[in-house]
Amino acid sequence: MAEDGFFERMRLGLQKTRDTLQQGLGTVLSRNRADAETLEELEEVLIMADLGAAATHKVLQEVEQRVRQHTIAPDGEGLREGVVDTISEILRSATPSSDERQHDARPWVMMLVGVNGVGKTTTLGKLAHQFRGAGERPLIVAADTFRAAAIEQAEIWAQRAGVDIIKGQAGGDAAAVAYDALQAAKARQLSQVLIDTAGRLHNKIHLMDELKKMRRVLARAMPEALHDVWLVLDATTGQNAVSQVTQFHEHIGLTGLVLTKLDSTAKGGIVVNIADQFQLPIRYIGIGEGIDDLRPFEATSFAQALLAQE
Ligand SMILES: Nc1nc2c(ncn2[C@@H]2O[C@H](COP(=O)(O)OP(=O)(O)OP(=O)(O)O)[C@@H](O)[C@H]2O)c(=O)[nH]1
Ligand SMILES: [Mg+2]
Known part of the structure; x- marks a missing residue:
């Protein structure tokens, strides 16, 4: 219960960012394409959500690469998967190891x-x-x-x-x-x-x-x-x-x-x-x-x- 309450408070605290991301992603991804214009709009959404230039660039590069390698589909769902995976990966890199x-x-x-x-x-x-x-x-x-x-x-x-x-x-x-x-x-x-x-x-x-x-x-x-x-x-x-x-x-x-x-x-x-x-x-x-x-x-x-x- 305490742990659920903790997650819930974090979720509420992050609501504004989550909404900005979801709304922005929703609009961009509804184009259902992975063309240059879509990727440019995706870039704007990530910048607006405070990811900064470097992390945004990393996410876009990764998404483009995955589309090229056919590991994600060149549509809305595919792009969403690429974005979520890359952001999660960046966050994992900041998680202390058990040694740490x-x-x-x-x-x-x-x-x-x-x-x-x-x-x-x-x-x-x-x-x-x-x-x-x-x-x-x-x-x-x-x-x-x-x-x-x-x-x-x-x-x-x-x-x-x-x-x-x-x-x-x-x-x-x-x-x-x-x-x-x-x-x-x-x-x-x-x-x-x-x-x-x-x-x-x-x-x-x-x-x-x-x-x-x-x-x-x-x-x-x-x-x-x-x-x-x-x-x-x-x-x-x-x-x-x-x-x-x-x-x-x-x-x-x-x-x-x-x-x-x-x-x-x-x-x-x-x-x-x-x-x-x-x-x-x-x-x-x-x-x-x-x-x-x-x-x-x-x-x-x-x-x-x-x-x-x-
Ligand atoms: N909502 C919320 N408030 C917090 C959290 N951590 C600290 N605060 C509040 O932030 C305010 C500042 O906290 P302090 O611990 O005094 O900050 P500080 O860095 O020691 O401040 P200085 O000694 O003035 O440099 C207090 O009102 C805390 O209750 C948190 O995780 N959530
Ligand atoms: Mg203090």
Whole structure:
């Protein structure tokens, strides 16, 4: 029941994208041909659905190739099959392998980064809750020292999840907080160190510098740390999400993505766009503000929610 409810919320969140795609595809595919004009119109539909130029190009190329090789029929149904298969394939490429889903290091040190308001602190609370539910002993690190309210918010999530928290002073040195937290986690033999970071500092360079400093300082406490840096993306954001991935990846190096707010009016096409452009696994998706509203990303159910005909 809970899982059905989860899928249903994702499906509703993706409704707008799904409708845009279905309507557009319906019109184009009703021509029942695979000629140049039809393919051009198909291109427009995919661009409108936020797939971006590269992923759109890939889908068209694949469809054309399949028509040429007679693996799909040169009619509406054939084209639909080609589009759905290719988009599903792109999404599958962003699904973490089972190896990637293991976080064996102890403590495993992970930092969530992202621009302000995307859902970092909320996601951290949900993750802490999941780890604890699995019998682990995670630690929340309130390293967003930019705002006093951010520290309080992390505290509330630590209480909800029933896990330890280490926090600094508002205006304090975030890297020092992270370093102390890692030392404490080692001493207390805690299993996961989950670091919350600021979404906004005085400017972007300052934020990137602070995140880089955190990485350097953590490596002094544990050479292999950081193990993971995940970028949180608000799925209702359009093309701007692409530049967020580019910038954070370039500056600090990412090992994964988390998509939040898939229960709101999400731009599903942007997920295909990002899955295609970056070799970064999508680790989790958020489907609400509650503590249980986080799930591992699954390409198959996502593709179904995005592409299924009503
Ligand atoms: N609907 C919905 N809302 C979410 C989800 N995840 C987070 N939110 C909401 O988004 C808002 C911002 O979440 P935060 O966790 O504070 O975001 P943040 O990235 O920590 O923000 P800063 O610390 O200001 O950078 C809050 O109102 C959350 O409840 C989600 O999956 N679905
Ligand atoms: Mg926050």
